[in-house]
Amino acid sequence: GAVVSQHPSWVICKSGTSVKIECRSLDFQATTMFWYRQFPKQSLMLMATSNEGSKATYEQGVEKDKFLINHASLTLSTLTVTSAHPEDSSFYICSARGVINQPQHFGDGTRLSIL
Amino acid sequence: DAKTTQPPSMDCAEGRAANLPCNHSTISGNEYVYWYRQIHSQGPQYIIHGLKNNETNEMASLIITEDRKSSTLILPHATLRDTAVYYCIVRVAAGNKLTFGGGTRVLVKP
Numbered sequence A: 001g002a003v004v005s006q007h008p009s010w011v012i013c014k015s016g017t018s019v020k021i022e023c024r025s026l027d028f029q030a031t032t033m034f035w036y037r038q039f040p041k042q043s044l045m046l047m048a049t050s051n052e053g054s055k056a057t058y059e060q061g062v063e064k065d066k067f068l069i070n071h072a073s074l075t076l077s078t079l080t081v082t083s084a085h086p087e088d089s090s091f092y093i094c095s096a097r098g099v100i101n102q103p104q105h106f107g108d109g110t111r112l113s114i115l
Numbered sequence B: 001d002a003k004t005t006q007p008p009s010m011d012c013a014e015g016r017a018a019n020l021p022c023n024h025s026t027i028s029g030n031e032y033v034y035w036y037r038q039i040h041s042q043g044p045q046y047i048i049h050g051l052k053n054n055e056t057n058e059m060a061s062l063i064i065t066e067d068r069k070s071s072t073l074i075l076p077h078a079t080l081r082d083t084a085v086y087y088c089i090v091r092v093a094a095g096n097k098l099t100f101g102g103g104t105r106v107l108v109k110p
Helices: none
Strands: A004-007 A010-013 A019-024 A031-040 A045-051 A067-073 A076-081 A090-097 A110-114 B008-013 B018-023 B031-038 B044-050 B061-064 B070-075 B083-094 B104-109
Touching: A004 A090, A010 A019, A010 A031, A019 A031, A019 A110, A031 A067, A031 A076, A045 A067, A076 A090, B008 B018, B018 B031, B018 B083, B018 B104, B031 B061, B044 B061, B044 B070, B070 B083
Parallel strands: A010 A110, B008 B104
Antiparallel strands: A004 A019, A019 A076, A031 A045, A031 A090, A067 A076, A090 A110, B018 B070, B031 B044, B031 B083, B061 B070, B083 B104
């Protein structure tokens, strides 16, 4: 089945640091990638949608200057949390889709802890 | 995309069939029903999807009522590894967003 790889699995860093998370589709070309965030005991919340070669579309309330998304190729998207603070600590999950009517497949998430 | 309603939790016996209901009374004619599950501390896993016909794959069966206002995900022989939160989502095939609701927390007991 389709595989989406996310790296790193977890990261702990100091407040003010910028953190980059990578999302790769390993066996298909992802025309669209999605970034979600999940706080403890809550459901997944979509942060942004990106199409390869285009600027990402952010959901209401998500700061685009804080959460930088790059989808430069059909197999790679990155999310950079700039100047991270403790309130940015969360579980970040990427998702990818190839052909438009095919299911989205998810990575295993990145647990981000900001001290 | 149409909203879905699922019970917040349910227990299932290991080895028995688990039937997970989902109501989507406002579903449109071009919206599919998708099921995902999320095992603790992992990303969601795609299970199955369908439009109006019943669907079956190696993981589960999806039964959609004739009026399409509700559906049931069936795990034929639940195992302890099936303990997870199960999400029922409706979306147009060409739609971008998968919007996650609260899901059903399924606990499979020995």
